[in-house]
Amino acid sequence: MESVEDVIKRLADWIEPLAEVERVPVLESVGRVLAAPLAAPRDVPIAPLSLFDGYTVAGPLVAGESLPVVGKQFAGDPPATLAPGTAMRIFTGALLPEGADTVIAQESVELDAQRGHWQEDLSIGAGVRAAGADTREGQVLLETGTRISVAQMGLIASTGEATVAVRRRVRVALLTTGDELLAPGDPFAPGKIYDANGPMLEALLRAAGVEIVQRACLPDDREVIDAQLREAARADLIVTSGGVSVGEADLVRAGVEALGRIDHWRIFLKPGKPLAIGEVLGTPFLGLPGNPVSTFVTYLRFVRLAIDRLAGEAEPGAWPTQWLPLAAARQGGDRPEYIRVRRIAGEGRLMLEPYPDQNSGLLSSLAWADGLALIPPDARLAAGDPVEYTAFKEIGL
Missing domain, CATH: 3.90.105.10 (Molybdopterin biosynthesis moea protein, domain 2)
Known part of the structure; x- marks a missing residue:
């Protein structure tokens, strides 16, 4: 099986940024x-500005001094000129008058018969936002x-x-497949399920800033699928969910192979082992697994990388992590596993609580979680052991 790192490298080497x-x-x-x-x-700023409401002078200021206050300078006024030996009332964001270089806050000044008195020392430049700061x-x-x-x-x-x-924005064609799928709002019928992967992927793609140029939920009909794939090849990237395994009803795989090529990789990853990567009439193609959590995880690790590469991002597919302790013991399986977790307060620090059931068909686990924790294969982790954690909000979700 291909490691996550190997697949990421293959995608990075293969997909080039858009030129437009x-x-x-x-x-x-x-x-x-x-x-x-x-x-x-x-x-x-283009010229020095006052940081707050107060009085501007030619510094430095010495406690116990006083100066007559002559004139006012508001934000937006053209620059005035400060007469030697005087102070001027000034307001936040106003240009300093010519000859002024220091501002003292209004609460530090006592005004008596239009003469300002202050009881603190100030160095030249205090209270000023310098030009080019x-x-x-x-x-x-x-x-x-x-x-x-x-x-x-x-x-x-x-x-x-x-x-x-x-x-320019990356143009994506998004196709979901299956005779069993209903759109949200359709009347329910026996043997059917509501399409969650399509709406979820559509929202993820929009969050990534792409332009969805084609969006279809396809029946298990080879002619329909082939026609939609031909249309999808006008996009910069084709993303599908379902239909790329080896079953009789998995017709997307056959359609892609007829119009281009497909590499059906088994990823050394849980959830999300099956992943189809290839091209349709020259357009990059990513076929995601059908289970919703697998779809979600493979989108985050691989589709987002492809989109970022096409968009010309300097750090495509960024995956920020931090190390946090598990709240409960955990046994690793035969593959690296991203488990759904959320942060909780425990033992005076943040800890990661795993969702009780990590079945890849449970969307409720994603709705409950605030991130993913990586459990290495064959690991024997005790409560309190640290693991790599990625918060959904850190990757723009």
């Missing part, structure tokens, strides 16, 4: 991947391959840029 680049408004850039380094076009002109703010966060979008906006160059 587009410019989008900064406000629409969150979740997009930068196509080129982003440098600051100007200093931010946030960014300097020409400074590289974000590197190529960065997936832009809300905070990073705010940073870009602060420089005055209206648009940003990003890779």
Whole structure:
């Protein structure tokens, strides 16, 4: 069986980033991947600003001094000039007047007959946000391959840029298969089940920022499946759930092999051992197992990597981990296993509580959990032993 690391390396070597680049408004850039380094076009702030409401002077200040207060400087006002030997009222975010270099907070000043008195020493530059304190002109703010966060979008906006160059969105075709599947809301019928993998995968793909260009739940009909696969080949990536094993009704495998190729790997992993990787008319194809937890885990480990590679991310398929202790003893099996866990307070520290039933068909276990813990094969772990843990929120879920 292929190890998780070997499959990740194969995907990374095989899938190349998309070449197309587009410019989008900064406000629409969150979740997009930068196509080129982003440098600051100007200093931010462009000139010294007051950090708070107070009084601005030419420093330093010596406790016990006082100066007449002449004029006011509001945020947005053009720069004024501070007369020697005077102070000026100033407000948060206002430009410092010419000749001023220090701001003292209003609560530290007593005003008497338009004369300010202070009882503390202040060095030059106190209370001032210096020019270029946030960014300097020409400074590289974000590197190529960065997936832009809300905070990073705010940073870009602060420089005055209206648009940003990003890779175009990855286009994905998502197909689920099975005569037994019903869409949520359909009347129930004996022998049927409601399709959970399709909606779950659709939500995961949207969270990854892709454009879903085709979404279908297919019957076990070879002609229909082949036609949908031909249409799906116009996408950048094809993702399916079910139909890639070796049963008589597993027709996706036959359709993919007729239109391209398929590598049916047995992954050294639980849940998620069966995984089909190949191509349809030149388009990368990933066929996920049918059990919902297996679908979820293989999406996180392999599909997300493929999407990140296509999108040009600098760190595709990032999988942040931390070591936390188990709340109960655990016996490892014949393969590495991602078990569903959640953090609880125990013995004065955070611990990982496993879901009681780790069957890969139980979506309730995923809804209960807040992350996955990796149990090595043949491990004999006692309560309190540390294991690798990945929180769902750390991977954008």
